[in-house]
Amino acid sequence: MNGEYSLDTTEGMAASGDPPTNNAVDDYDAEEALERQREEENKIKIKLKSFEGGVYECGLTAAKMSVMVANMLDALQETDLTKIATREPIPLQNDAVTNKALEKIVEWVDHHWDDPPIDPDFDDEKERRNEELSHWDKQFIDIADQGELFDIIAAANFMDIKGLVEVGAKHICNKIKGKSCTEVREMLKIHNDFTPEEEAAIHKENEWIYAKD
Amino acid sequence: MDQSSGDQFKHKRAMMSTNDMNGTHEEYPKDSLDRFGDDLCGLVLSYLSLKDSFRYECLSKQWRRSIHRKRHNLVMNSCLPKTDHYIDVERMDSQIFSSVVKKLPNITRIEITVKSEATERVFEVLMKSYKHLKTIKVWFCGRNDTQIANRLFETYGSRMTQILVPSTPVLKVFKRYTNYTKLTQLSSYGGALLELRDIFNDNNELLFKGLTAFQCNYTPNDNNLKLLSTFVSHYKNSLKTLDISIYNLLSDHYIQSLKVLSELKALRGLTFRTNLFKTNHYLIDYHCQEFVNQWPQLKRYQLIITIQSVPQLRLLLESFNRKKGLRHLSLLLRLEYWIISSEKCWDLSLNSLSGLKRLQHLDIDFDSVVVNPGFFYAIDTYLPRLMTLRFVSMTEMSAGIKESVERLPKLAKMSSNGQSISGEKYAKDSIDRYGDDLCGLVLSYLSFKENFQYECLSKQWRKSIHRKQHILVVNTFPSGHSKHHYLEVDRMVGPKEEDRMDLPAVKSVVKKLPNITSLEITVILETTERVFEVLMKSYKHLKTIHRTYGSRMTQIDIPRYLVPVLTRYINSYAKLTQLSYCGRIHLKLNDLFNGNHKLVVKGLTGFECSYYDSEDTLDCFVVDYHCNEFFYQWPQLQRYELEITYTTVPALRRVFESVNGMKGLRRLRLIFRLVFRTSRIHLDIDFDDLLISESFFEYIHIYLPRLKTLRFRAQLEMSAGVKESLERLPKLELFEFSNDKHKPYQIIVIPHTY
Numbered sequence: 001m002n003g004e005y006s007l008d009t010t011e012g013m014a015a016s017g018d019p020p021t022n023n024a025v026d027d028y029d030a031e032e033a034l035e036r037q038r039e040e041e042n043k044i045k046i047k048l049k050s051f052e053g054g055v056y057e058c059g060l061t062a063a064k065m066s067v068m069v070a071n072m073l074d075a076l077q078e079t080d081l082t083k084i085a086t087r088e089p090i091p092l093q094n095d096a097v098t099n100k101a102l103e104k105i106v107e108w109v110d111h112h113w114d115d116p117p118i119d120p121d122f123d124d125e126k127e128r129r130n131e132e133l134s135h136w137d138k139q140f141i142d143i144a145d146q147g148e149l150f151d152i153i154a155a156a157n158f159m160d161i162k163g164l165v166e167v168g169a170k171h172i173c174n175k176i177k178g179k180s181c182t183e184v185r186e187m188l189k190i191h192n193d194f195t196p197e198e199e200a201a202i203h204k205e206n207e208w209i210y211a212k213d
Numbered sequence: 214m215d216q217s218s219g220d221q222f223k224h225k226r227a228m229m230s231t232n233d234m235n236g237t238h239e240e241y242p243k244d245s246l247d248r249f250g251d252d253l254c255g256l257v258l259s260y261l262s263l264k265d266s267f268r269y270e271c272l273s274k275q276w277r278r279s280i281h282r283k284r285h286n287l288v289m290n291s292c293l294p295k296t297d298h299y300i301d302v303e304r305m306d307s308q309i310f311s312s313v314v315k316k317l318p319n320i321t322r323i324e325i326t327v328k329s330e331a332t333e334r335v336f337e338v339l340m341k342s343y344k345h346l347k348t349i350k351v352w353f354c355g356r357n358d359t360q361i362a363n364r365l366f367e368t369y370g371s372r373m374t375q376i377l378v379p380s381t382p383v384l385k386v387f388k389r390y391t392n393y394t395k396l397t398q399l400s401s402y403g404g405a406l407l408e409l410r411d412i413f414n415d416n417n418e419l420l421f422k423g424l425t426a427f428q429c430n431y432t433p434n435d436n437n438l439k440l441l442s443t444f445v446s447h448y449k450n451s452l453k454t455l456d457i458s459i460y461n462l463l464s465d466h467y468i469q470s471l472k473v474l475s476e477l478k479a480l481r482g483l484t485f486r487t488n489l490f491k492t493n494h495y496l497i498d499y500h501c502q503e504f505v506n507q508w509p510q511l512k513r514y515q516l517i518i519t520i521q522s523v524p525q526l527r528l529l530l531e532s533f534n535r536k537k538g539l540r541h542l543s544l545l546l547r548l549e550y551w552i553i554s555s556e557k558c559w560d561l562s563l564n565s566l567s568g569l570k571r572l573q574h575l576d577i578d579f580d581s582v583v584v585n586p587g588f589f590y591a592i593d594t595y596l597p598r599l600m601t602l603r604f605v606s607m608t609e610m611s612a613g614i615k616e617s618v619e620r621l622p623k624l625a626k627m628s629s630n631g632q633s634i635s636g637e638k639y640a641k642d643s644i645d646r647y648g649d650d651l652c653g654l655v656l657s658y659l660s661f662k663e664n665f666q667y668e669c670l671s672k673q674w675r676k677s678i679h680r681k682q683h684i685l686v687v688n689t690f691p692s693g694h695s696k697h698h699y700l701e702v703d704r705m706v707g708p709k710e711e712d713r714m715d716l717p718a719v720k721s722v723v724k725k726l727p728n729i730t731s732l733e734i735t736v737i738l739e740t741t742e743r744v745f746e747v748l749m750k751s752y753k754h755l756k757t758i759h760r761t762y763g764s765r766m767t768q769i770d771i772p773r774y775l776v777p778v779l780t781r782y783i784n785s786y787a788k789l790t791q792l793s794y795c796g797r798i799h800l801k802l803n804d805l806f807n808g809n810h811k812l813v814v815k816g817l818t819g820f821e822c823s824y825y826d827s828e829d830t831l832d833c834f835v836v837d838y839h840c841n842e843f844f845y846q847w848p849q850l851q852r853y854e855l856e857i858t859y860t861t862v863p864a865l866r867r868v869f870e871s872v873n874g875m876k877g878l879r880r881l882r883l884i885f886r887l888v889f890r891t892s893r894i895h896l897d898i899d900f901d902d903l904l905i906s907e908s909f910f911e912y913i914h915i916y917l918p919r920l921k922t923l924r925f926r927a928q929l930e931m932s933a934g935v936k937e938s939l940e941r942l943p944k945l946e947l948f949e950f951s952n953d954k955h956k957p958y959q960i961i962v963i964p965h966t967y
Contacts (some may be wrong), residue, residue, distance in 0.1 A: 028509065028538045111622075116571065116598065118514060119540070121453050121481040129260065129286070134600065134625040147329035157253050165256060173260040174244075176269070180650050185272055189245035193274050202271040208265045208309050 019179035042113055044081055047089035055089045058106045060115035066158035098153035104152050108164050133170055141171040255279035281317050289335060292327035302335040303328060310335060316341045322348040333361050340369055350375035353383045362386045377402055396421055399796050400428035409440055419447055428456035454482035464496055474506035482513035497525050501532035513541035527561055534568040543576040559585045567595040575599055579606035593620040600625050653677035679725050687734040719744050723751045745783050896920055900927035907934050913940035922947040924958060939963045
């Protein structure tokens with residue numbers, strides 16, 4: 001589970017690595033200092049270039065929510081962060097990263113860059129699976145054009161932005177809920193590659209889910 | 214996606230491994246989920262509920278392959294209300310269960326509520342199937358399962374990581390064993406609380422050394438303080454969460470205990486329950502001034518207290534402010550009964566919590582206190598990170614409060630007094646919970662006009678309301694359908710301009726009705742013809758077309774004067790199955806033949822014609838034949854319609870009685886003179902001007918016990934006697950009656966005696 005949220009720990013946040021003996025007050029102050037640093041860093045704008053060539057500006061801390069971008073920036077070994085701003089835009093070489101998708105992704109990380117990290121002290125925070133999406137996220141991800149929605153999810157996955165993939169996944173699964181298989185196939189445009197016999201066999205296999213008491 | 218292109222990438226898909234990092238493949242449409250590789254697909258689908266993940270296995274091979282791949286958590290049974298997120302294993306066949314487990318290879322966390330021996334067997338299957346579980350959480354249920362608990366603790370205790378015990382008997386069983394090497398969380402629920410001494414043996418030695426979470430009750434006992442010291446000195450650097458209840462302690466003992474507890478430096482979550490503040494003001498002062506300062510490291514704090522007066526509340530609320538690092542705060546207040554209910558606290562405000570900039574979850578239960586509507590004012594400034602908010606009080610939820618709360622940028626959930634203020638889960642009593650298919654099916658029972666009227670109700674309605682409409686009726690004769698059920702296009706030539714329906718309008722209607730397979734159209738004017746052309750172009754797969762002309766037509770009702778036109782093109786009616794007349798003149802049998810006496814329409818399953826050239830009255834010979842022979846030749850008939858003119862009343866009676874020989878009849882229609890064709894009448898007797906005695910109906914319920922509809926015309930007074938007779942018909946739904954051949958039928962309500 002920890003691996004799944006490596007995003008937060010790679011940014012050196014929180015008490016994850018701290019020994020439990022750490023003075024708690026320092027803990028809080030350290031966090032505070034780190035937060036201020038993140039805030040400052042986010043004022044530095046970097047440029048991201050979509051697969052279609054569009055260039056979008058994004059705060060540094062926000063951009064680093066993409067593990068891929070963070071790794072690329074690390075590889076630059078640039079100590080003076082302000083110089084990053086003047087560099088060439090970072091190209092995102094995946095056809096899902098369209099102009100529209102990248103614009104939305106920048107909007108998302110701009111809203112979420114100051115989210116508190118996962119708290120390793122509590123089991124239930126390792127698992128955000130069952131948490132409902134915030135209103136903002138719901139509005140953000142309610143995109144009429146399904147192709148665009150899938151672009152965003154695929155692009156976020158490519159850029160390794162766990163939180164945004166999660167938002168997309170929850171949105172899709174919420175939409176599926178309660179629908180018949182045919183409806184889901186229709187909605188998500190899934191090609192049924194089963195023969196009718198194969199499909200019937202699967203239904204039989206899963207009869208238990210319809211059991212009533 | 215059509216079939217051929219689907220086949221094309223069947224091969225492709227087999228060749229591809231996960232393509233997440235390579236991005237998507239152009240072969241798949243952009244808006245199809247098929248474009249995702251197995252990994253991303255599995256990730257997205259891992260957010261489905263457990264049952265849905267099995268339900269949708271059949272969607273495609275990719276789904277079947279990847280849908281369970283990223284599922285790490287498995288919940289068996291639950292004490293919570295039924296959801297789709299766990300498997301109810303109590304009545305599940307073990308073979309089925311094994312096959313379910315086989316499909317879920319990557320489970321690392323199991324949560325199981327032990328209810329019965331069935332659960333025990335499931336537990337064994339799980340333990341054998343999953344060797345690398347990180348978390349095993351076990352709830353024990355009820356009081357009578359100590360034997361099951363005993364077996365489970367004995368065999369699998371060493372693998373359990375979280376245990377919840379409900380009662381002292383199970384706890385006693387639990388304490389028989391000492392093999393809990395992996396146990397990190399121990400708590401109790403229900404009536405009986407774990408006592409601190411329960412985790413010590415008789416020599417006051419600590420039994421469990423690896424806990425990170427513990428819940429216990431701390432009661433007055435001289436020995437307890439010693440145990441607490443032992444506990445704290447062992448756990449000061451490792452215990453993460455503690456839930457402790459302290460009741461009925463003396464003040465000194467209480468403060469001493471709290472000082473000991475404050476040594477727990479690794480503690481991040483504290484739940485604290487006490488009733489002591491109600492008796493001792495000194496204690497609340499201590500709590501607000503000292504205690505809160507000793508736990509700066511807390512991230513979660515829950516306080517469940519009984520207090521004496523409202524001023525204490527303010528003090529408490531402000532004291533929280535010093536725990537700057539708090540992320541979860543929960544304050545559950547219990548007021549002493551003698552405090553006047555609905556106490557008003559106008560000076561309270563969330564301003565008191567403005568130091569808690571990191572707070573994400575806030576849960577306040579003020580019992581019966583009423584706060585100022587301004588309580589929430591500027592909540593988005595004071596608590597900018599709040600994600601969930603629960604608030605209980607006697608305060609009325611005003612628009613102002615809602616507005617303040619909605620300004621919170623990260624809010625996901627807000628509930629007040631048990632009601633969710635936001636959130637989109639569909640209520641059980643909302644039709645929105647239906648999927649489009651079911652929604653469409655339900656709505657297909659609306660009338661044609663209502664379909665359009667309600668389109669605007671929601672996106673889902675708009676999408677699904679026409680989906681199951683298969684019949685389209687264009688124009689109609691006055692009797693056939695109620696006005697709401699058809700599309701009236703002849704109004705296009707109506708007197709008023711605004712009443713007219715133009716072709717684009719018809720086209721837009723047609724576009725909304727993609728699934729029409731049956732069309733019924735009454736051709737009135739040229740405008741109808743144009744509409745007809747639109748329809749023919751739009752619907753390529755119609756199964757039946759009623760009342761119209763052309764090669765695709767399957768049913769034709771045609772007035773006599775058009776027959777020559779019909780016969781002119783008669784060779785082209787390849788799909789015609791029913792041909793009948795409308796208007797007052799019959800088709801004739803020879804209309805089906807061409808000049809060379811050859812049958813031209815060959816696919817008929819229904820035909821309506823007149824055999825006699827003139828509408829002669831029946832002569833006696835015909836009546837005799839009809840009554841004595843004819844009936845017996847049609848024993849298979851279920852519906853019979855007889856339309857004759859008569860000469861004498863006895864002849865009529867004989868015809869009438871002879872019908873009795875057709876025992877299989879379900880629908881009978883007798884018309885003793887020419888009338889318009891009507892439908893849906895089960896028994897229709899038109900005696901014209903004939904005078905009928907009241908006793909005609911006397912035994913109707915015996916003779917015709919299944920009669921549903923009755924239409925009757927004759928010279929007869931509608932007396933109480935007749936009504937009484939009809940009341941005895943158990944199935945009668947509709948009775949239409951006319952006692953004058955110039956007057957229309959009237960519906961007469963017959964109350965059922967049942």
